[in-house]
């Protein structure tokens with residue numbers, strides 16, 4: 001779908017997925033990956049096509065994920081990737097004629113990390129370029145202007161953010177750079193350690209999506225799958241079996257860090273807001289809201305109501321689209 005006449009663009013530049021939308025439509029949702037010719041530095045592919053190439057390239061082709069820990073770690077590649085993605089949804093004549101350009105940014109970012117994002121956006125020379133904190137954007141559908149505390153947990157690809165929002169601002173927040181990548185790496189380590197099997201990140205992510213859960217399944221529930229990789233001792237391609245009970249144990253350590261972070265946020269929360277959270281509960285968004293057993297586990301741990309976002313991958317971009325519709329009303333959340 002091509003970009004609309006309003007010339008406003010919402011960008012959710014995520015560690016794992018990049019989403020572009022205008023006020024009314026999602027225009028693009030693709031993995032945050034770029035493939036570059038290492039001789040000429042020309043872009044060979046971006047998004048889904050580059051993701052298919054990831055970990056399968058050769059000496060003259062690099063596939064790069066320009067974000068790490070939720071922030072830009074390779075500024076040059078991030079610029080190229082975003083440019084090419086926006087070019088997919090706009091006519092060439094529109095590329096430097098945006099009106100409002102609003103992008104999400106994690107709360108816990110340094111000035112240097114924010115500068116890298118601004119540089120990426122400035123290449124479009126939009127009339128107005130703004131950043132908005134991602135958890136605030138994700139909570140846009142919840143009447144955040146009210147003097148009532150809402151606790152949002154966004155478990156994405158590179159960063160987990162826990163914030164309490166009240167009166168359109170962030171009252172307290174904590175974050176940890178433990179999210180999807182850390183879970184995938186934990187699965188890789190498990191196979192190396194326990195099965196002497198080397199697997200790629202894409203395979204690890206696939207296993208997580210198929211079997212991952214945060215609540216110990218019954219030992220009798222032995223659902224599982226064969227995982228392909230390379231035997232580290234013999235050096236030959238092979239497979240190993242894993243079931244969901246074992247995978248759940250593997251995810252326990254990184255998930256424990258996320259639980260600690262939620263606990264810390266509750267501890268530093270002022271009492272009146274804590275009362276609101278007791279009533280309203282936890283709102284969970286980000287890609288890992290889709291993992292099995294999350295609501296049960298959080299409810300058991302904190303004894304609070306837990307609400308899982310029905311469209312957790314879209315919440316930030318949907319929220320930015322709402323801001324684009326009424327930028328004057330939401331000026332206080334824009335940076």
Ligand SMILES: Nc1ncnc2c1ncn2[C@@H]1O[C@H](COP(=O)(O)OP(=O)(O)OP(=O)(O)O)[C@@H](O)[C@H]1O
Pocket residue numbers: 013014015016017018069070071155156157158159160179180181205208209212285286287288290291312313
């Ligand atoms: N069905 C699913 N089951 C388990 N995990 C999933 C599922 N769908 C997506 N994920 C995971 O969610 C993560 C991506 O989520 P999301 O798009 O919210 O992250 P992001 O916005 O790109 O990252 P960040 O917010 O950290 O910058 C990936 O790690 C992916 O593996």
Ligand SMILES: [Mg+2]
Pocket residue numbers: 014015134156157286316
């Ligand atoms: Mg995100």
